[in-house]
Amino acid sequence: MKKYLLDTNIISYLDDPLINLSAESAQIFGNVKSMYKENIGIGRKELDRHNIDFILAASAITKKAVMVSNDSIFEKIKGIYPDFQFENWTQL
Numbered sequence: 001m002k003k004y005l006l007d008t009n010i011i012s013y014l015d016d017p018l019i020n021l022s023a024e025s026a027q028i029f030g031n032v033k034s035m036y037k038e039n040i041g042i043g044r045k046e047l048d049r050h051n052i053d054f055i056l057a058a059s060a061i062t063k064k065a066v067m068v069s070n071d072s073i074f075e076k077i078k079g080i081y082p083d084f085q086f087e088n089w090t091q092l
Contacts, residue, residue, distance in 0.1 A: 021055060021058070022062060024062050025058045025059055025062040029054050031081075032054050032077060032081055032084075033047065035080050036050070036077060039079075040076060050073055053073045053074070053077075057081070057084055060086075061083050065085070067084070067086045068086075068087050068088075068089055069088065070090045074086045074088075
């Protein structure tokens, strides 16, 4: 059975938060952010604006869950980080 990690709009409604930044998640967060910067080529300020997106992606990777969102950044992350599973249900 697939696990799904929904976008930030739903997280505040959950009793058991899905975002638990473990040491493994923190390392993946750093890797994803670094790879994104190298591959996409954006500035520091713009990169920092996406920290929550990188945290969500790292959490999904750690939990081996599928990230569900309509945010285009996750499509880019999927392109540069092979362990990241992402689905955009608006395009199904």
